[in-house]
Amino acid sequence: MFPWNMLPLNPDMKKMFNSMKPGDLDKYVNDMFGKVFTENIEGMMNPNDWMKTLQPQQRDSQNFNQxxxxxxxxxxxxxxxxxxxxxxxxxxxxxxxxxxxxxxxxxxxxxxxxxxxxxxxxxxxxxxxxxxxxxxxxxxxxxxxxxxxxxxxxxxxx
The missing domain is CATH 2.60.40.790 (Immunoglobulin-like)
Structure with a gap:
């Protein structure tokens, strides 16, 4: 069994995430990206654009030149x-x-x-x-x- 209780997480984080609004959650994620990426990397690449490139491009095959x-x-x-x-x-x-x-x-x-x-x-x-x-x-x-x-x-x- 994985020792989840050994992770460096605050016990109140679950309450914090449950009480967040979608806008607050987006701000929190962007702040975390800002802390992870240095200013040089952040200047070159927007974290939101980076996440979009990780998602596979879905082609719309329906009604496409058919x-x-x-x-x-x-x-x-x-x-x-x-x-x-x-x-x-x-x-x-x-x-x-x-x-x-x-x-x-x-x-x-x-x-x-x-x-x-x-x-x-x-x-x-x-x-x-x-x-x-x-x-x-x-x-x-x-x-x-x-x-x-x-x-x-x-x-x-x-």
Missing amino acids: PLGASVFETHDHVYIRLQLKDESWLKNMKIYHTTNQAIIENIPETGDKQTITLPVLVKKKGASAIHKDGMLEIKIPKSIDLQFSEVDVKDNL
Whole structure:
């Protein structure tokens, strides 16, 4: 068991943190950053900006350059494509295909139209399914686990 009671913390700190307002807590954290970083480092980098760089950048894959307002997202095992069908007759005419990195939807919104959606990861050739419910079409494609990789030899030319 970790000896938490040996840490150099004031026993009243829990009460202090519980009674703080969000603005007070932000001020306290900024003061602690100011004590940790010297004036030279603080002049070069704002602690708030530094914390933002530590957080991973999340890409907004939904509705980003996707035809028909399709939203594309992935889970651990599948890639999902959701799109709102404005007309129920689209279901009768549409054809859905996919390659390892693209989904192709034909004949919507007009006959002869072709919509191409780039997928975020490689997908398997088989196992895709589509469900239509309440005007929403959801296409589910299993991800491909591609473990084929080759080592690249780096030569030093001096």
